[in-house]
Amino acid sequence: MPTPDDEPDSLDRIAADLVALKDADGCSFAQLGRRIGALRIERGVPAEAASPPRSTVYDVFRPGRTWIDTALLRDIVRALGADEAEADRWVQRSVRVRRNGERARSEPVEADPPAPPVPARPATGSTLTAPAPRxxxxxxxxxxxxxxxxxxxxxxxxxxxxxxxxxxxxxxxxxxxxxxxxxxxxxxxxxxxxxxxxxxxxxxxxxxxxxxxxxxxxxxxxxxxxxxxxxxxxxxxxxxxxxxxxxxxxxxxxxxxxxxxxxxxxxxxxxxxxxxxxxxxxxxxxxxxxxxxxxxxxxxxxxxxxxxxxxxxxxxxxxxxxLSPPSPALDASGRGVGGSTRSGRARTRTDRPGRMPRR
Known part of the structure; x- marks a missing residue:
């Protein structure tokens, strides 16, 4: 997780490093969203709240952010191959930026508790099981x-x-x-x-x-x-x-x-x-x-x-x-959050400054 000591850290730098991590893995945003959903399902998150919309995942990689959801950040780096210790370092880095007050002083500064260990994904050829509906x-x-x-x-x-x-x-x-x-x-x-x-x-x-x-x-x-x-x-x-x-x-x-x-x-x-x-x-x-x-x-x-x-x-x-139309965003607990409809996603692409990461 590159962070030069002679330059102040920021959410923009975290976003840029996430882009580099994703590009090194070679997965698309749709694939990343599916990986996150699988991780959450395996640790007991209800199926209806497990898979975040692609727009929600995509926004974490954008420059010009004022805060980053640490639970989602942890899931992203885990889905990109980081182990639990590395995921903790990403989360602590985000928390330090918020404590320094560079972007969003009103956001909570406590680090989220470490997520429980996630079992390995099923190997190719094994049966994919999803939690049964109600x-x-x-x-x-x-x-x-x-x-x-x-x-x-x-x-x-x-x-x-x-x-x-x-x-x-x-x-x-x-x-x-x-x-x-x-x-x-x-x-x-x-x-x-x-x-x-x-x-x-x-x-x-x-x-x-x-x-x-x-x-x-x-x-x-x-x-x-x-x-x-x-x-x-x-x-x-x-x-x-x-x-x-x-x-x-x-x-x-x-x-x-x-x-x-x-x-x-x-x-x-x-x-x-x-x-x-x-x-x-x-x-x-x-x-x-x-x-x-x-x-x-x-x-x-x-x-x-x-x-x-x-x-x-x-x-x-x-x-x-x-084939499914975009749905309202869900946070890690399954609660809806605003601003992730198709029109909302279009606004964030034009209103926020900086270069967008490659899809």
Whole structure:
């Protein structure tokens, strides 16, 4: 932490040194915010208060500041690779500047107590776990997922559509809550298929469960929710896995024609001289690709909405954070602080003097 002895320290110098530390690490402000959220979650901060808005993190790196939140400063340098002792030195440095009265004499001068040790981040390939939402939120999401699946079944049955739409609730629950929650939604909704006029639904519960596991583990264990390209691939994988289970089941249980709208696709392919087995697999794969891409992206939209409306943790799926609109800033205790809306962030970029650090 460079601080020449022959020059007085200041908040501007702290900001400049933070920029150098961040540039040496090479992470973006969005990545830094996600790291801070993970650190806070691991030491017990509620998920809805864990991830600071990017604008809040960005402002710490700006020159012309009158104070620095020492709790956030500690989390920033920890997220950039500093150990606990080094983080304490950054905090004490900020406190000394405030004691000297160079910028903000009205700010508290006591150093914040050291944060408890933070466990190591999960290694690549391990399952990312986020704290579970409150029980009533989980219950509402499970019931909502079941209703979404049943609604999709009813619409397809009523309109005789050549797609499925029976896994939107499964996909949404799996990526928001986890694969096993998605599996519960899959089983219950398929078992209730007869209530919406689809008595053939229960045998395909296994297909629905397979989709839940692919979506749920895909975004947690394999980082398939990091960007739009990887999420697209995840939906294609879900389609192929579901077809690999659903097509043989359709042949064995229903002889290739289950009374679903996509039977027309199977018949069209079979009339070209294609054997029935090949026709069933071809129709199922084609239909499933369209259906799972549509299902996956509808589930993504649902997660983005839930992330903004209920502040559900999206640390395991950075794509959701990037697609979400800016939210009011939260301090380390979860209380809202002013001046971090989109318009507020625009004002701080123009009203404060000095060069902005590189994004």
């Amino acid at each position: 029980r009533w939120v989980t219950a509402v999401l499970l019931v909502g997922g079941i209703l979404l699946n049943l609604l999709g079944l009813a619409v397809v049955q009523a309109l005789n559509l050549p797609i499925f739409l029976d896994m939107i609730g499964t996909a949404a629950t799996a990526i928001v809550l986890g694969p096993w929650h998605g599996a519960v939604v899959a089983i219950v909704s398929n078992m209730m298929g007869a209530t919406v006029g689809v008595p053939a639904a229960p045998p395909f519960a296994l297909v629905n469960v397979a989709g839940a596991l692919v979506w749920g583990f895909g975004v947690r264990r394999f980082g398939m929710g990091d960007d739009i390209r990887r999420f697209f691939v995840l939906n294609v994988i879900a389609a192929l896995v579901c077809s690999a289970i659903g097509a043989p089941m359709g042949l064995l249980v229903f002889g290739g024609f289950s009374g679903h709208g996509f039977d027309a696709v199977t018949s069209s392919i079979a009339t070209m001289g294609v054997p029935l087995i090949a026709a069933v697999f071809s129709a199922n794969v084609l239909t499933s690709l369209i259906d799972k891409l549509l299902t996956g992206f509808i589930a993504l939209i649902i997660f983005v909405w839930l992330h903004g409306a209920l502040h559900l943790c999206a640390a395991h799926m950075p794509l959701v954070e990037r």
